[in-house]
Amino acid sequence: MSVTAALGFLAGGIRAGIKESGDPDLALVVNRGPSRAAAGVFTSNRVQAAPVRWSRRVLADGRVSAVVLNSGGANACTGPGGADDTRLMAERTAWAVDTTPDEVAVCSTGLIGVRLPMEQVTAGITAVADRLSAGGGEDAAVAIKTTDSVHKTAVATRDGWTVGGMAKGAGMLAPSLATMLVVLTTDADVGTDVLDSTLREAVRTTFDRVDSDGCMSTNDTVLLLASGASGVTPGAAEFTAAVHAVCRDLARQLIADAEGASKEIEVAVVGAASEADAVEVGRSVARNNLLKCALHGEDPNWGRVLSAVGTTSAVFDPDRLDVAINGIQVCRNGAEGESRDKVDLSDRRINVTVDLRSGDCSAVVWTNDLTAEYVHENSAYSS
Amino acid sequence: MSVTAALGFLAGGIRAGIKESGDPDLALVVNRGPSRAAAGVFTSNRVQAAPVRWSRRVLADGRVSAVVLNSGGANACTGPGGADDTRLMAERTAWAVDTTPDEVAVCSTGLIGVRLPMEQVTAGITAVADRLSAGGGEDAAVAIKTTDSVHKTAVATRDGWTVGGMAKGAGMLAPSLATMLVVLTTDADVGTDVLDSTLREAVRTTFDRVDSDGCMSTNDTVLLLASGASGVTPGAAEFTAAVHAVCRDLARQLIADAEGASKEIEVAVVGAASEADAVEVGRSVARNNLLKCALHGEDPNWGRVLSAVGTTSAVFDPDRLDVAINGIQVCRNGAEGESRDKVDLSDRRINVTVDLRSGDCSAVVWTNDLTAEYVHENSAYSS
Structure with a gap:
């Protein structure tokens, strides 16, 4: 309709x-x-x-x-x-x-x-x-x-x-x-x-x-x-x-339906001092090619999440960052939390939640994984 | 030594x-x-x-x-x-x-x-x-x-x-x-x-x-x-x-020696109002996944260069931007210049020159192409 x-x-x-x-x-x-x-x-x-x-x-x-x-x-x-x-x-x-x-x-x-x-x-x-x-x-x-x-x-x-x-x-x-x-x-x-x-x-x-x-x-x-x-x-x-x-x-x-995507990734940022901070962190994580490759390979590489957060100007303490991937708290206080082996990334939809522990604001940014098919679609012909 | x-x-x-x-x-x-x-x-x-x-x-x-x-x-x-x-x-x-x-x-x-x-x-x-x-x-x-x-x-x-x-x-x-x-x-x-x-x-x-x-x-x-x-x-x-x-x-x-790279790309920005402008534009172009895919596929897709320049806060007039790829002036005054068919991208080294025509400052940023091998190296195992 x-x-x-x-x-x-x-x-x-x-x-x-x-x-x-x-x-x-x-x-x-x-x-x-x-x-x-x-x-x-x-x-x-x-x-x-x-x-x-x-x-x-x-x-x-x-x-x-x-x-x-x-x-x-x-x-x-x-x-x-x-x-x-x-x-x-x-x-x-x-x-x-x-x-x-x-x-x-x-x-x-x-x-x-x-x-x-x-x-x-x-x-x-x-x-x-x-x-x-x-x-x-x-x-x-x-x-x-x-x-x-x-x-x-x-x-x-x-x-x-x-x-x-x-x-x-x-x-x-x-x-x-x-x-x-x-x-x-x-x-x-x-x-x-x-x-x-x-x-x-x-x-x-x-x-x-x-x-x-x-x-x-x-x-x-x-x-x-x-x-x-x-x-x-x-x-x-x-x-x-x-x-x-x-x-x-x-x-x-x-x-x-993004080009070549095999995963739909929801990056949720919570505990931000402002909505602008939450959006900045969400975008930085969503744009990190290394993380997008890792999630494509079903690797819950939370270190790449933290390295993306670290490039922003948002309010946070590196030693108090928490990250959960599909509900498993893989990073607590900026260091290893629950075992990454517990994370199941086989589903097409993935949730990455970053808790900045600096306030009450939040935002969600949607992205997808980076795949060889994306490279192919965008290198094989002009578009 | x-x-x-x-x-x-x-x-x-x-x-x-x-x-x-x-x-x-x-x-x-x-x-x-x-x-x-x-x-x-x-x-x-x-x-x-x-x-x-x-x-x-x-x-x-x-x-x-x-x-x-x-x-x-x-x-x-x-x-x-x-x-x-x-x-x-x-x-x-x-x-x-x-x-x-x-x-x-x-x-x-x-x-x-x-x-x-x-x-x-x-x-x-x-x-x-x-x-x-x-x-x-x-x-x-x-x-x-x-x-x-x-x-x-x-x-x-x-x-x-x-x-x-x-x-x-x-x-x-x-x-x-x-x-x-x-x-x-x-x-x-x-x-x-x-x-x-x-x-x-x-x-x-x-x-x-x-x-x-x-x-x-x-x-x-x-x-x-x-x-x-x-x-x-x-x-x-x-x-x-x-x-x-x-x-x-x-x-x-x-x-x-960058992971998975098949091309070494030099992004030269000239005619900038300041060195900071030149660096900002150079980085924006160097980080554009779509351009990096296109150059991997040896496609001189200058439209992707302009769309990357357009995301910056540098001083420029969109209707006066010039882009040369490997010496061929594929974009003049923000529109099509010489034929893209003249551009030879078969060599490992590629030069992209953006002329902002807004001053005398310049900068060079080096990057490489985005390839399926990069995706593979960064998704197949943790690193």
């Missing part, structure tokens, strides 16, 4: 011929209203793709009627020509769905540094606009895949209103954000300001806490569009919870 | 039985004077091994008569018992070579979180002290190897005086420092203050610019010992140049 689970939205996805493989590569999501309120969060990478620069300006007004998305090319580092291509995508989309270009967000994903084949893109926009439907959410989710092995959708249905969404992302996952395109839709009647604050808070503790390979993309975009078609304005807490649930679901799907 | 190339030094290396493999694992370097001046630089990781904590205190006085080094165990994250073990190593060494424990530096390398087999260590110290010789530098260099495939030594001989050294390091290479133990010796007659400033400056632009896998160790130690036995006090510039040459030589050997 994806982005069309909520009332008021049409979507579609087609093969436009952008990808050499012939796989689906162009998606369109249209908000039929009555509201066009929208919010967006974008990559914090300073090298930003042309569609990110464009969509930032579109979202500044808090109004989006359509989102056009392509896989098969990131349109990043493509100079003034790339910016022209993005504007043309917005113009063609606006013409096809009867709106104005300044209400059309554009998302692109794929190889950096290559111009898009605009003949295929523009013809594709006309074609996908002809096939929009209230059941087109799945097709749209499929068309934004790159190295994703499965398409990713999530829906939260509440009393009379719904939040739904789709995501793509497989490699280059890192805060903030991970390499991802995410479109969320809701038929709740919610104004731009609430959408914006709700989205930022939800992203902060979900997509921003995903760190697959420490690499930050040029194209990351998360959009939230509200149609108001349900006629219901939910309470703030209820709405926030629903958006958060959908974001969390999609974030976990991204980690589960 | 290693650490015994300079006059006034004796060294040795033996099999003490610390390693299960039976390979050499204990080394001793003794300064016979007349001077005992010394300087040291240690890991900036806040989780520091017991020998690092000990040696910091020893070096605070600027006087070192002996260095005892073991492989086969890092004695890191070993609690108060580990600190006792380090002190005992210093005491036994002091007794064996007729000095005081507060003039004995201790270095350990190997698995984190495991206590050393002290019976083997103490018996080994007595044994190696009996076999010290003015030609023992090679044996010492061999005995500090961990996953190193070759031992590493370097010598700079000048007019009447010499600087020599040995290093070990293979994985967990990152600033600052890389995972390394380095002992440098000189028979120049140089005081502690000059040794200290010379060593810090040399390390800053050599070992601190090595970033193999972004992981920072708990045990990194670089020591410089002066015997004064040549009777020569070189000019400051000449002495600095010799120490720098030996450090640079050893740093390059570390990268050349």
